[in-house]
Amino acid sequence: MAVMWLFGQALLSIFEQMTLPIVHHPAYCADLPANHRFPMDKFRAVADLIRAEGLLGSGDFYRPRPAPFEWVALAHDPVYVDQVFNAEVPQKIAREIGFPMRADIALRARCATGGSVLTGYLALEHGLACNTAGGSHHARRAHGAGFCVFNDVAVALKVLQADGAIRKALVIDLDVHQGDGTADIFSGDPDIFTFSMHSAKNYPVRKVPSHLDLALPDAMEDAAYLTALQEVLPDLLRQEAWDLVFYNAGVDPYFEDRLGRLALSRDGLKTRDRYVIETVRSLGVPLAGVLGGGYSNDIDELADRHVTLHRTALSIWEAESRSERTSVLG
Known part of the structure; x- marks a missing residue:
């Protein structure tokens, strides 16, 4: 009995x-x-x-x-990667990205x-992990765009694939854009499925088709949004034996977001995140969460979101x- 009690205490401590x-x-x-x-200050505030x-x-x-050249070049044109690493991005591309392409931005x-690479590995090890940045989903293979220099989720999935850590993965992208x-990066990859649910009339004007796109009308509120998500997510998750889900939890569907056109409340965002994470984890699939978009002049409000x-x-x-502890000790 004493040995079992000590074993239990050791597990509790862990x-x-x-x-x-x-x-x-x-x-x-x-x-x-x-x-x-x-x-930019939102990352420090978060x-x-x-x-x-x-x-x-x-x-x-x-x-x-910092991601080395070899990782980034798995998802992006090596010429573009070299330009970013050396702070020599052509002005035309820099304008499309929207940042001064200096060394600190690189x-x-x-x-x-x-x-996001580390978040992916941690999710595989622990079942769930989150980044405090990431979700730069406008960066295509050839170059960045829309405040996105490198597509961190794409690089992470390419690294995990190359390492043999995963084969099949699902990207759930709920950023408003x-x-x-x-x-673009995964258009020819049968093992990575991209799902984007976004505002129909928002950036980018020229959209690259995902494996599944759900384009939403302006001013959609919580109930309709969550119903739309609930109608597709369970089937997507059962479509394959996914090794990993990357979840872009952009908060720009919020009704007061500066660059959003949807109308979710704070409770709506919370319910959305809980639904996605619980649904994925209920199937035993690891989930890596990334920050995604969110725009406000009030940095404290944005960080809280x-x-x-x-x-x-x-x-x-x-x-x-708690469930694991009860199972082990019970």
Whole structure:
């Protein structure tokens, strides 16, 4: 009995020490002019809020390495990758991206990409993990666009494929903008399925077809949005034996988002995230969450909106941990 009690206490100690893996790097936040349209400071604010709310428990962020050339070139034209790494991006492409393509912007893109690679590996190991950046889904194979330098999710999936860690994966992209870059990169890959549910009349004007696109009308609210998602997601998840799901939890479907055209409430975003994560995890499929888009002049409000992903994922993580603990000790 004493041995069993000690064994149980050791397991309890292990479970108590573990918490949801969350990935962050200080370089996620690069300097931009104060009047720039992209809210770069949100990445610092997201990390600060995660710490302040105790979502890391007694641990800390997982810190990624900057993605090396070899990783990024799995998803992007090596010529373009070289241009970014050397801060020599042609002005035409830089304008399409929307950033001054300096060395610190390149480092930020490499770190965010490395962060999504790490998030993918952590999800495979632990079942669930989240990045505090990522979801740069407008970057196509040839070049970046729409505030997206490298397509971090595409690079992560290519790295995991090349490593033999996964074969089949599903991308669930619920950012308000269509995931044209991800669709472009995986258009000929039978093992990666891209699903984008987005505003029909929003950026990009020329959309690249995903394997499944669900284009939504302007001003769609919570109930209709969630019904549309519930009508397709279960069938998608049962379509294949997925090794991994990457979830782009963009918060720009919010009704007050500066670049969104939908009308979700804060509760709607929370319900959406919980539905996606619980549905995926109920099938035992690992899920890697990335931040996605969100635009507001109020950085604190925006960070709070984004951290919905991490709060929700942690809640589900803790419920799974309690269930595992009960199973082991019961």
